[in-house]
Amino acid sequence: MARENMDERWGFETRAIHAGQKPDPQTGAITVPVYQTTTYEQDEVGKDRGYEYSRTGNPTRDALEISVAALEGAEFGRAFASGMAAEDTILRLLNPGDHIVMGNDAYGGTFRLISKVLTRMGVTWSAADFSKRENIENCLTDRTRVVWAETPSNPLLSVVDIEMLSEVAHSIGAWCVVDNTFATPYLQQPLAHGADFVVHSATKYLGGHSDVVGGFIATNSPELDQEIGFLQNAIGAVPAPWDCYLLLRGVKTLSVRMDRHCDNAERIVTFLDGHPKVADVLYPGLSSHPTHDIAKKQMKKFGGMVSFTVHGGPEAARMVAGSTKLFTLAESLGAVESLIEVPAAMTHLSAEGSPLEVDDSLIRLSVGIETTDDLLEDLSNALS
Ligand SMILES: Cc1ncc(COP(=O)(O)O)c(C=O)c1O
Known part of the structure; x- marks a missing residue:
């Protein structure tokens, strides 16, 4: 149209x-x-x-x-x-x-x-x-x-x-x-x-x-x-x-939701980035992210998606993803409620064995618009 x-x-x-x-x-x-x-x-x-x-x-x-x-x-x-x-x-x-x-x-x-x-x-x-x-x-x-x-x-x-x-x-x-x-x-x-x-x-x-x-x-x-x-x-x-x-x-309501998704994601990234059990955090808003400068050039903010790996490999990743209470273990993303998943075993299973295969210790968060402190507490409990 x-x-x-x-x-x-x-x-x-x-x-x-x-x-x-x-x-x-x-x-x-x-x-x-x-x-x-x-x-x-x-x-x-x-x-x-x-x-x-x-x-x-x-x-x-x-x-x-x-x-x-x-x-x-x-x-x-x-x-x-x-x-x-x-x-x-x-x-x-x-x-x-x-x-x-x-x-x-x-x-x-x-x-x-x-x-x-x-x-x-x-x-x-x-x-x-x-x-x-x-x-x-x-x-x-x-x-x-x-x-x-x-x-x-x-x-x-x-x-x-x-x-x-x-x-x-x-x-x-x-x-x-x-x-x-x-x-x-x-x-x-x-x-x-x-x-x-x-x-x-x-x-x-x-x-x-x-x-x-x-x-x-x-x-x-x-x-x-x-x-x-x-x-x-x-x-x-x-x-x-x-x-x-x-x-x-x-x-x-896209604009108000996106502002809140981005703000919550930024707080969670700051928390994860300094956490002893977290190995690596992937978020385009981090100045250490390899494509941060391009993100700054073409994006207004950095989005509500956050990926990270934990020390302890795939077993630990599955344990964290299975332990959160507010972050629901589920595929999909982008909605008001927070979701957590392990892409290699869930959304990206079909890429196994291909050039697009994903690290099996990677965890992906779709950060929702709930109260930020509740989300931080949930992740903190799961990580410990
Ligand atoms: C980036 C991206 N593109 C396309 C799709 C496919 O969309 P749908 O599930 O609505 O068919 C997805 C689904 O997760 C996606 O994450």
């Missing part, structure tokens, strides 16, 4: 609440109604009122598409049934023989989709450490069409220089795709740094309440949006109207 009903001067918080979300003209309802319908009456044969079938278009979905596009500073946005559905739709732009370069710490599901599904269609791939330009350049072939990055990455929280990545991709006519799930548009807007596509697991911070699975693609290119729109309808991995409503509701 193209961006409309929006004043270009609006700030982020105003966009989150008003872009695409005018009161209902018929009833004055202040929230966008859930248009729980599959089809729409037509005035005459071939003459509809903008909607014909809900896979193709739905007013609740349109509102969500306008809203998130406005937050990404994008001209166009498309909503999907999950982050993976959004990723798959972008990758369906490829043809047999085309090549993808992805970061070597991509989300396990992204790696699985590319290495186990796309390869069946003759697409090839390489993975590289994106911290250095030459690593990416060394992977490029004359068939590279996509350079795919997550920043900050999952679970190592490495930050990739989006401007550099876009330059490298564009030098050979490839698209730069940035998975902005961890940062959200509140902290970072990849299109402004040259990316061609932003992709989201809206299941995470955009929804923010662990109650809806969704995905999103944003772009500034009318041609690419046309192609994505065609695939969205042709493949049909669209979100239900109720899910669009939940996502719209979540997005309204």
